[in-house]
Amino acid sequence: MERIFCDLRRCLACGACELACAVEHSSSKDxxxxxxxxxxxxxxxxxxxxxxxxLSLACHHCESAPCIDACITGAMHREEGVVLVDQExxxxxxxxxxxxxxxxxxxxxxxxxxxxxxxxxxxxxxxxERYACVAACPTEALFAGEFAEFKRLLxxxxxxx
Amino acid sequence: MKNIIxxxxxxxxxxxxxxxxxxxxxxxxMISDEPNPLYSxxxxxxxxxxxxxxERIYYRPPDFYERNRIEAxxxxxxxxVEPRAxxxxxxxxxxxxxxxLLLANGASPTFPEIEGLDKAGVFGxxxxxxxxxxxxxxxxxxxxxxxxxxxxxxxxxxxxxxxGVDVTVAVGSxxxxxxxxxxxxxxxxxxxxxxxxxxxxxxMEPAKILGDGRVTGVLMESGxxxxxxxxxxxxxxxANLEPVxxxxxxxxxxxxxxxxxxxxxxxxxxxxxxxxxxxxxxxRHWTNALWPCAVEQxxxxxxxxxxxxxxxxxxMGMNSVQFFDLPVxxxxxxxxxxxxFDSELIDQPGPRIYKRLVLRGDRLVGFILVGEIENAGIIxxxxxxxxxxxxxxxxxxxxxxxxxxxMPLIEGRGERFPEREYQELIETMRLMS
Ligand SMILES: Cc1cc2nc3c(=O)[nH]c(=O)nc-3n(C[C@H](O)[C@H](O)[C@H](O)COP(=O)(O)OP(=O)(O)OC[C@H]3O[C@@H](n4cnc5c(N)ncnc54)[C@H](O)[C@@H]3O)c2cc1C
Numbered sequence: 390m391e392r393i394f395c396d397l398r399r400c401l402a403c404g405a406c407e408l409a410c411a412v413e414h415s416s417s418k419d420x421x422x423x424x425x426x427x428x429x430x431x432x433x434x435x436x437x438x439x440x441x442x443x444l445s446l447a448c449h450h451c452e453s454a455p456c457i458d459a460c461i462t463g464a465m466h467r468e469e470g471v472v473l474v475d476q477e478x479x480x481x482x483x484x485x486x487x488x489x490x491x492x493x494x495x496x497x498x499x500x501x502x503x504x505x506x507x508x509x510x511x512x513x514x515x516x517x518e519r520y521a522c523v524a525a526c527p528t529e530a531l532f533a534g535e536f537a538e539f540k541r542l543l544x545x546x547x548x549x550x
Numbered sequence: 551m552k553n554i555i556x557x558x559x560x561x562x563x564x565x566x567x568x569x570x571x572x573x574x575x576x577x578x579x580m581i582s583d584e585p586n587p588l589y590s591x592x593x594x595x596x597x598x599x600x601x602x603x604x605e606r607i608y609y610r611p612p613d614f615y616e617r618n619r620i621e622a623x624x625x626x627x628x629x630x631v632e633p634r635a636x637x638x639x640x641x642x643x644x645x646x647x648x649x650x651l652l653l654a655n656g657a658s659p660t661f662p663e664i665e666g667l668d669k670a671g672v673f674g675x676x677x678x679x680x681x682x683x684x685x686x687x688x689x690x691x692x693x694x695x696x697x698x699x700x701x702x703x704x705x706x707x708x709x710x711x712x713x714g715v716d717v718t719v720a721v722g723s724x725x726x727x728x729x730x731x732x733x734x735x736x737x738x739x740x741x742x743x744x745x746x747x748x749x750x751x752x753x754m755e756p757a758k759i760l761g762d763g764r765v766t767g768v769l770m771e772s773g774x775x776x777x778x779x780x781x782x783x784x785x786x787x788x789a790n791l792e793p794v795x796x797x798x799x800x801x802x803x804x805x806x807x808x809x810x811x812x813x814x815x816x817x818x819x820x821x822x823x824x825x826x827x828x829x830x831x832x833x834r835h836w837t838n839a840l841w842p843c844a845v846e847q848x849x850x851x852x853x854x855x856x857x858x859x860x861x862x863x864x865x866m867g868m869n870s871v872q873f874f875d876l877p878v879x880x881x882x883x884x885x886x887x888x889x890x891f892d893s894e895l896i897d898q899p900g901p902r903i904y905k906r907l908v909l910r911g912d913r914l915v916g917f918i919l920v921g922e923i924e925n926a927g928i929i930x931x932x933x934x935x936x937x938x939x940x941x942x943x944x945x946x947x948x949x950x951x952x953x954x955x956x957m958p959l960i961e962g963r964g965e966r967f968p969e970r971e972y973q974e975l976i977e978t979m980r981l982m983s
Contacts, residue, residue, distance in 0.1 A: 394974075397982055439954035441982040446953055449971040458564075458849075459842040461592040463609055478606070480596060486923055487870040487879045488842060490931035491971075492953050496877065496923060536974050543981040 390470035392450055393507075393520060394539040396546075399530035400436065400443040407432040409525030410447075413508055431497055433505045434522050445522065445531055447505035448472060448493040456504075459488035465502070476501045551576040553855055554638055554648040556628045556793060557655035558582035559591060560841050561822025563610060564848030565652050565855075570618045572856035578620045579646060581638065583627040587612045589678050592841060595702075598681045598709035607678070628655070631793045633815045638793070650817050650855040653794065653805055654848060657787035657823035657839055662697070666759025672781045675706045684710075687780060691715055695768050695778040697756050699726040701871055703784025704743070708873060710780070711748050718749040718776055720768070725752060727878075728886035729786075730869050731918050734896075735878060735904050736886065738920055742876055742902075751776075787839055789824045802826055804837045809861050811851035819855060821847035830864040830934060831882045831915050832890075838865040866934060870926070876902055879926035882916030882933045883908050891915055897947045905947050912938040914946075928953050935966040 411430035481500030659674030699721035725736030804826035822844030829836035853860035868881035903921035
């Protein structure tokens with residue numbers, strides 16, 4: 390399954406991915422519009438200072454996802470590998486927040502858990518455009534694909550350095 | 551292969567679904583004394599409060615059994631397990647044979663040894679039927695007393711309050727939520743509940759339930775009488791050991807399981823609230839009667855039953871709850887009576903924000919986060935993995951703390967973080983250096 394990885398050295402912590410994520414998950418998908426409508430878009434990705442640079446972090450869609458085990462309603466579930474929250478079923482008990490070892494789930498004011506959903510509404514878009522955060526990253530620090538491909542990319546860069 | 555599962559809740563469902571996925575042809579028999587559809591137990595308080603209608607607390611659709619090709623014996627109780635004969639006896643005398651048996655029959659409320667518990671209007675708070683019976687009685691209820699100030703008792707109290715009942719929580723301990731948090735956090739919740747009109751009386755044990763056929767009040771040991779037309783007993787739970795009592799299956803407060811969720815009998819497994827598993831913080835077997843533990847243990851047991859070796863790392867105490875708008879998450883040695891630690895770090899930046907870390911040497915062994923819970927999962931993972939946090943200590947409670955700060959620690963102790971996601975991160979870091 391395709392996932393999103395971050396090259397720590399390339400990430401400059403500009404925050405473009407955070408903003409793009411928030412906008413993608415707003416109802417109008419337009420920053421200006423969202424702000425006008427009084428909606429405070431919530432990002433599901435956060436950039437943090439890290440060894441060798443910065444880390445743009447979101448849900449890893451874990452192979453064995455502790456958030457799914459912890460969910461008392463069944464809202465947290467998996468569809469074709471992607472870990473998703475069914476917002477209708479979430480009651481805001483935050484068992485998933487307790488379980489996630491990456492801190493990648495946001496307990497929102499609306500009493501629903503928010504997390505990376507791998508941009509379902511961008512399905513069909515190709516290449517870097519497929520995910521809002523990847524598309525927005527000016528240094529191509531974010532990479533979408535299999536881990537093996539990401540690793541190969543890093544190895545090539547190591548050689549180049 | 552013929553698999554029998556006793557109990558059809560968190561642990562049983564998780565096990566049944568795993569078994570079916572791993573082995574499309576095996577036989578699965580489930581015995582449950584509760585009817586279909588399957589509901590989520592922790593959600594009965596939301597139903598009581600009127601926050602969720604009944605359909606919204608269903609955890610699996612009504613065709614769960616057919617869809618997974620499960621032979622279901624519903625409304626039936628397993629009364630005895632016969633390990634030598636590989637047989638389970640039901641309350642109607644029926645005998646069922648198994649190759650593998652899973653005890654997933656959970657726990658039941660503990661009632662104090664006082665007079666009058668049999669009166670109409672006295673409830674435990676464990677089943678959907680409890681919530682339904684309470685709701686049916688509400689027209690005759692003006693006042694309710696909740697005995698016990700733990701998570702379940704308080705959820706019942708808040709639910710009844712939402713229905714307009716005048717609620718008093720009477721607690722034996724000096725503070726609320728004493729299993730889950732310390733005195734300071736307990737007091738924050740006392741103030742919060744009182745603000746919302748719930749009366750809290752601490753240091754109060756019941757002596758007797760008053761009334762003729764129906765409850766009219768509770769006489770406390772202090773001599774005080776609390777009027778009530780409804781009483782909820784929230785004094786903890788005990789494992790449902792009835793089917794294994796007097797058999798070779800080994801139990802203490804719960805059925806003892808090993809790292810494969812197996813009992814001392816090779817073809818009998820146990821999972822969930824009925825089981826006592828290795829507690830990674832306490833370093834010994836302990837009952838952690840929690841939803842996530844039940845689901846994980848159910849899955850691990852089922853994998854082993856299906857012949858796929860799977861290992862359960864162990865459990866730990868933890869919980870998350872939000873009362874009104876104030877969330878709290880705690881884990882490990884966080885309760886009022888825990889003493890087995892050396893030091894603590896405390897931060898209380900506001901009246902409704904409280905953070906406490908509990909350490910033994912350089913290891914985190916517990917924490918409480920009230921109000922700001924975003925980093926609870928990261929901190930919990932450090933408790934669970936038992937790694938030294940010597941270098942991190944001062945940063946853990948900062949608002950800016952995030953996952954990236956534990957990356958060096960993960961890289962240094964890779965063997966404690968075997969999951970794919972951590973290992974990928976370690977590889978990424980190695981390639982950078
Ligand atoms: C109000 C409430 C709120 C809760 N909130 C939380 C929470 O926020 N977080 C959390 O982690 N946990 C919470 N819990 C605890 C959680 O519900 C349990 O840990 C979980 O349900 C355990 O699942 P289980 O499958 O082991 O057992 P159970 O859910 O107890 O299920 C066992 C089933 O087996 C049946 N059974 C028992 N004996 C027999 C028999 N002899 N024959 C046939 N059937 C039998 C029982 O009737 C029951 O249906 C809460 C519990 C309650 C009551």
